[in-house]
Amino acid sequence: MIKVGVIGLGAIGQRLIRGFQDHPEMEIAAICDAMETRAKETAAELGGIPAFTNHQEMLEKTQMDLVYVAVPPKFHHAVASDVLAKGIHILCEKPLANSVEEAESLLKQAQDAGVVHAMNFPLNYSAGSKTFAKLIKENYVGKLRRVQLKMHFPEWPRPWQQNAWVASKEQGGYVLEVGVHFIQQLQKIFGSVEVKDVQIQFPEDPHASESAILAILKLADGTPVFIDGMSQIAGKEEIAFTAYGDKGTLSLLNWGQLAGGKLGEEILPLEADGNLSDSLVDNLVKAIKGEEATIIDFTSGYEAQVILEQLRKG
Ligand SMILES: NC(=O)c1ccc[n+]([C@@H]2O[C@H](COP(=O)([O-])OP(=O)(O)OC[C@H]3O[C@@H](n4cnc5c(N)ncnc54)[C@H](O)[C@@H]3O)[C@@H](O)[C@H]2O)c1
Structure with a gap:
């Protein structure tokens, strides 16, 4: 079983939790949200799994194979960086970060960590x-x-x-x-x-x-x-x-x-x-097992960020 941790339980975090739950080879090991009530409610819905309000504590106390980062964009860098420092496979929400510098540093850290580094860009599936x-x-x-x-x-x-x-x-x-x-x-x-x-x-x-x-x-x-x-x-x-x-x-x-x-x-x-419809979660499982998979990785996340920041700055 692939043990998954989820950080950020808002609109999108909740959506993908269902995808993880439905996969026979995945198990949600722990969840985290800065809002305590949200973390506790979601943990209860998932059968009483461990709930955290601090992602570092979750990373310290739980053994996980994959962490999904679904916090708002400003926090992607800090949270994803802590996940990568633990050498855990990562799925990060888009955009990769909140500046080109942050995106570049996450890409480098992910490549150095040698883990599966994936972005949630659903149009690819x-x-x-x-x-x-x-x-x-x-x-x-x-x-x-x-x-x-x-x-x-x-x-x-x-x-x-x-x-x-x-x-x-x-x-x-x-x-x-x-x-x-x-x-x-x-x-x-x-x-x-x-x-x-x-x-x-x-x-x-x-x-x-x-x-x-x-x-x-x-x-x-x-x-x-x-x-x-x-x-x-x-x-x-x-x-x-x-x-x-x-x-x-x-x-x-x-x-x-x-x-x-x-x-x-x-x-x-x-x-x-x-027939072309595919599933991000299926592809993540394949990538973690070392099989061929469609993964939009942090390189694509970084390349999109370079253009995004030029548009945002005007
Ligand atoms: N891939 C997609 O199609 C898609 C669609 C919508 C949103 N998103 C992305 O998903 C991310 C989240 O969006 P959302 O709409 O779910 O936002 P949201 O505000 O509904 O949820 C974010 C959650 O993160 C929690 N949070 C904030 N900082 C935290 C921290 N440091 N540690 C733990 N929890 C923290 C908040 O309490 C909140 O519950 C954003 O990056 C957004 O761009 C992606």
Whole structure:
């Protein structure tokens, strides 16, 4: 059995706990959250496993093979660094850290520790985004002319993710929280990218995260990448990752839906290939057992952070 520890029991920590529980080769050994009531309640739900409010104490007192770090971004570096110092395999939430320097130091520490170092970038395991990547590889759009990421939010933070940090300039905003998923996809599907121009707007409150961003990046072959983000606007939330080519257009809409068309055709919904759907937890188990696995590691986390920080700084 692979013994797992979870640090950070908020919206996302709770979600992945279910994935660990459902895996026959995993067992949750201990959990930790700075909020004592949250830690105790979750431990009780998990059958009375040990609960901690201090991650160092958990690392000292519990034998674990894997630790999942799901605390807010500002604490990723400190917590992940303590996990790596113990030589334990790690799954870290995105973004890897809260600055390029922190991300670089975690990458180095993870490589030196010789452990499995994985990031939770779920698009790498879902049918819609994997079908998008497959269609691009199969030349659905032809020669690429532009990649575009649209992130429009009627409200930021979104009603389901209300917490103290996600609307803060220090460690929140949708460029960090949502944009980084697509920066990672962009790098994985289309290769390395460079930031050319960023116009980012902030509200009057000096502590609040961005209200709008327009950015132009370039792929290695010169293809432009356009990022258009806005919040506090009319209408519905819209997240669209689109590739325009000389033969057609292909979009991944709102995380999972595919839409596309060839030149001269309408853009219509396309079916994702359900056979491509995969599981992060299954892949983590394989990686820990030394088997071939799809793991988005800290190198990818670091590379995405380099672009993310240039966008956030404007
Ligand atoms: N991969 C994804 O799709 C995805 C989706 C949402 C959020 N996230 C990421 O997950 C992380 C957590 O997000 P969330 O929405 O669950 O946040 P949240 O605020 O709901 O939960 C964070 C939890 O961490 C606890 N915490 C804070 N500092 C701690 C510390 N030092 N030690 C122990 N516990 C501590 C808080 O008490 C809280 O319970 C963030 O990095 C976020 O970017 C990832």
